Amino acid sequence: MITRTSADPTATPPPRQSRTRRALMIGMAGLLAAAGVTTLAGTAEAAGTLGAAAAEKGRYFGAAVAANHLGEAPYASTLNTEFNSVTPENEMKWDAVEGNRNSFTYGAADQIVGHAQSRGMKVRGHTLVWHSQLPGWVGGLAAADLRTAMNNHITQVMQHYKGKIHSWDVVNEAFQDGGSGARRSSPFQDKLGNGFIEEAFRTARAVDPAAKLCYNDYNTDGVNAKSNAVYNLVRDFKARGVPIDCVGFQSHFNSASPVPGDYRANLQRFADLGVDVQITELDIEGSGTAQANSYTNVVNACLGVSRCTGITVWGVTDKYSWRASGTPLLFDNNYAKKPAYNAALTALGGTGSGGGGGSASCTVSYSRTDDWSDRYNGRVTVTAGGSAISTWTVAVTVTSPQKVTTTWNGTPSWDSSGNVMTMKPNGNGSLAAGASTSFGFTVMKNGNSSAPSVGSCTSP
DSSP, X not given: OXXXXXXXXXXXXXXXXXXXXXXXXXXXXXXXXXXXXXXXXXXXXXXXXXXXXXXXXXXXXXXXXXXXXXXXXXXXXXXXXXXSEEEESSTTSHHHHOSBTTBOOXXXXXXXXXXXXXXXXXXXXXXXXXSSSOOHHHHTXXXXXXXXXXXXXXXXXXXXXXXXXXXXXXXEOOBOSSSSOOBOOOHHHHHHOTTHHHHHHHHHHHHOTTSEEEEEESSOSSXXXXXXXXXXXXXXXXXXXXXXXXXXXXXEEBTTBOOOTTHHHHHHHHHTTTOEEEEEEEEEOOOXXXXXXXXXXXXXXXXXXXXXXXXXXXXXXXXXXXXXXXXXXXXXXXXXXXHHHHHHHHHTTOOOOOSBSSOOSEEEEEEEEEEOSSEEEEEEEEEEOXXXXXXXXXXXXXXXTOEEEEEESSEEEEOTTSOEEEEEOSSOOOBOTTOEEEEEEEEEOTTOOOOOEEOOOBOO
């Protein structure tokens, strides 16, 4: 990786200079190591937020988001501080975007995507084909017309968000509960038959070859008849070249349905088929130590599977959870961090100060300042909160095969993958209350123009 400080943040060093600088840096690192000096890269401070800690592990930690809560300051502040991925809770479902046939309304979903992109967060698309939250006109279509409508819906929605979504739940909850492993009755299943899932995935791949295409379901977290049916579907798809990249495990847990003992093994067997696995709708009813231990078990299971790429909790705060009476999330009704929060952060390798949410000592925002066919420049602005800070740290994660080739106005360090850059101040990191500074970087696209994931600002 090449670091460069420049008064002109749009400047990009020529390849020869880049290679020379990199060789010099590697050589100097080797000389220092030989002399017993190990402080060149520095000792990484433990991340203080979920998103930053997950990024250091090469993963994301996201939340389901409702557009109508983004105007609530503690909600937005907690979201912006703690998470580096978002999933629209309802705003991308069929009834929300195509309530009337071929008339698409994206306003609420666009609000969430715009909010996420402005802060360098990833976005999961949820969901394209699902038996629930369908407008009435869909169920009334005959088979041929339904096939046309399904493929058109996938095409229009994915085209609208092309390049902005890292993973799509293409088909959601297509299997029955219970011990049969059978398909769920739905307009798609009943009129188009078993082939509708394959057709949906093939249509999705044709629209956006760069997005990850996922199948998503619940009660599939352990090995059982339903997860076996999904496993057999994925195995068949991989054997026949049907495009599928990931499987989502919703992971809604409570005392009657706890985290299964074979949770990690189940994730691993799917990963062994050659797909990523994602925990997509995590919430765990309960409180105190028991809830905290369950969150620890989930995080550890994901970290134990190399192809588990991220975790999304289904909401930011208990008070807006669909299971609010069960207090299943990491922040309580007042946005205070619960024991479950501290347990999840610790499991991710981070460390926090506890206390309430929404009161970070610094915040970040991201913008793409320049864009070319082969690269782009990004800028991260760091802003102190209500009190002055003396230093700060921000993690920036790019998606392989992207590579950061140049940085300015900061001192970066890198994880072993070369995809996670942790930026610290270049010199004095002091900021007065409310004051801002920024750093920048150039990303070589290498065929992928997606935005980086920018973790929360931490100020020790």
